[in-house]
Amino acid sequence: MDAQLDQHGRLRHLLTTEGLDGRLIAEILDTAETFLPVTDQAVKKVPLLRGRTVVNLFFEASTRTRTTFELAAKRLSADVLNLQVSTSSTSKGETLLDTLETLQAMQVDMFVVRHQASGAAHFFARHAAPGVAVLNAGDGRHAHPTQALLDVFTIRRHRPDFSALRVAIVGDILHSRVARSEIHALHALGVPEIRVVGPRTLLPAAVDTLGVHVFHDLERGLDGVDVIIMLRLQRERMEGALLPGAEEYFLNYGLTERALRYARGDALIMHPGPINRGVEIDSGVAYHPRSVILQQITHGIAVRMAVMAMILGSHSRAPEGAHALP
Numbered sequence: 001m002d003a004q005l006d007q008h009g010r011l012r013h014l015l016t017t018e019g020l021d022g023r024l025i026a027e028i029l030d031t032a033e034t035f036l037p038v039t040d041q042a043v044k045k046v047p048l049l050r051g052r053t054v055v056n057l058f059f060e061a062s063t064r065t066r067t068t069f070e071l072a073a074k075r076l077s078a079d080v081l082n083l084q085v086s087t088s089s090t091s092k093g094e095t096l097l098d099t100l101e102t103l104q105a106m107q108v109d110m111f112v113v114r115h116q117a118s119g120a121a122h123f124f125a126r127h128a129a130p131g132v133a134v135l136n137a138g139d140g141r142h143a144h145p146t147q148a149l150l151d152v153f154t155i156r157r158h159r160p161d162f163s164a165l166r167v168a169i170v171g172d173i174l175h176s177r178v179a180r181s182e183i184h185a186l187h188a189l190g191v192p193e194i195r196v197v198g199p200r201t202l203l204p205a206a207v208d209t210l211g212v213h214v215f216h217d218l219e220r221g222l223d224g225v226d227v228i229i230m231l232r233l234q235r236e237r238m239e240g241a242l243l244p245g246a247e248e249y250f251l252n253y254g255l256t257e258r259a260l261r262y263a264r265g266d267a268l269i270m271h272p273g274p275i276n277r278g279v280e281i282d283s284g285v286a287y288h289p290r291s292v293i294l295q296q297i298t299h300g301i302a303v304r305m306a307v308m309a310m311i312l313g314s315h316s317r318a319p320e321g322a323h324a325l326p
Contacts, residue, residue, distance in 0.1 A: 003125055011311050013125045013134045016143040017184040025188055029153050031306035032299070038075055039298065048313040049078035053108040056082045057099070057124075058137070059115040064273055064297060065137050065147075069112045072304035076313070081108070096120070097127060104129050109312055111135070118142035133311045135304075141177055146307060147272050148181035150300040152189060154292050155227055157299075158268055162186070168195040168221050168263075169212075171231030171253060171280055172202045178272050179231060183210050197221030198253060201243065218253050222262040230255055230271045230280050246279045255281045260288070268292050 002019055006012045011024070038044055054073040058066050066082065073080045083103075103111070110133040113121045118140030125134040138144040152162075159165055167186055173179045173196050186194050196207060197215045207214055215221030222228060233249065243249050255269070269281075269291040277283045286293060 003122065011307065013121075013128075013136075014145050014307050014311070015121050015125055015134065015136045017145045017148050017181045017188070018143070020145075020184070020188055022188045022190060025149065025152070025185060028149055028303070028306050028310065029156060031310055032149075032153055032302040035075075035302040035305040035309070036299070038305070039301065045075050045077055047077045048309055049073065049076040052076075052078045052110070052312055053106075054078045054080050054110045054112060054308070055103055055108050056080065056112045056137075057085065057103075057114070058083070059085045059113075059120070060138065062114055062137070064300075065114065068297070068300045069135075069137060069146075069304055072301050072308060073110075073112075075301070076305055076308055078109075078308070078312075096123060100124055100127055104132060109133065110308065112137050114138045116140055135307060135311075138177055141175055141180075143181050144177040144272075145181050145185075146300070146304055147178050148185040149307070150296055150303040151178075151182060151229065151270060151272070152185050153303050154270065154296050154299050155268065157295075158292065159226060162189040162191050165191050165227060166193040166195070166225040167191055167227040167229065168197055168215075168225040169229045169231065170197040170218065170221065170255070172233050173198050173207065173231070174202045174204050176231050180210075182229060183212060187211060195221050195225065199243070199249075218259055219262045222259060222267075225263045225267055227268045228255065228260075228263055228270065230269070232272065232274065233276055233279055246276075250279050254279065255285050257282065257285060260285060260290075266290065270296060272296070 004011060004013050004015055038046055056066055056069055070080050111124055112135045113124050114137035119142060120139045121134055121136035128134055136143055136145055169179050169182055183194055193213060195213045195215055197218055200216060267290060269288055271281060271293050275281055275286055
């Protein structure tokens with residue numbers, strides 16, 4: 001049985017988009033739609049997870065991901081613990097399993113885990129007590145499922161027919177957990193053409209097995225696409241001289257007004273952030289009229305609320321200020 005799903009096919013953990021079918025992804029996106037109006041309320045809270053405890057367990061630095069998970073849990077009325085791992089007992093030699101067992105003894109309900117090692121979230125899920133959920137907030141090069149879900153949610157709000165889309169993912173595919181999660185989610189939703197664009201040194205050796213079209217020329221890769229997803233250059237994960245320099249990378253793979261002209265006239269511009277201006281994307285393009293980068297951040301809260309609600313919340317009653325959960 002899939003570790004992410006219970007015997008009824010419902011979410012138990014969220015570790016990766018790989019293996020999630022289009023029906024379940026659509027259910028998550030539909031649920032996120034019900035939470036989006038909460039952000040416009042005077043009191044931005046619903047009582048769905050009152051009395052539940054969510055632990056943000058971040059072994060790797062993050063600002064927007066940790067903050068949006070914290071906001072999502074608090075807007076569902078959960079109690080939230082942000083564990084500063086660098087100052088915790090793990091820095092004194094405590095193992096991952098020790099940390100998990102210690103926190104579980106405090107009767108927590110959900111761990112949001114970000115870790116530099118691929119597979120860390122799966123490790124937590126395997127050892128979690130019954131009824132304790134694990135959400136993967138990014139593990140090594142492996143997966144970042146909620147980023148992919150908030151991105152496809154953003155795409156769907158502008159281009160609801162996935163079967164008619166061409167999507168280009170541009171940049172450091174090799175080190176990007178976001179790219180892997182995006183590709184799985186887009187395939188599940190029926191996108192017929194997914195392109196990856198980047199230098200050979202930043203593409204995985206088995207890229208051909210991902211069911212994507214590979215381009216090394218930016219202009220050809222963007223030709224006629226409906227959605228452009230730029231990736232952050234993962235300098236902290238890079239080993240060796242994979243690139244000649246940031247300036248040359250921008251010259252060949254940076255999204256500029258000139259490069260944008262090769263895409264469709266209404267193509268969406270996306271970036272998971274944080275943006276390296278003048279490296280992956282020109283400053284003027286980052287907030288272009290077709291850019292939905294800030295919407296991605298807003299949508300991330302609703303999507304993370306949806307995942308938490310589907311796992312921990314009651315499906316039998318609707319949150320105040322939102323429609324009934326599907």
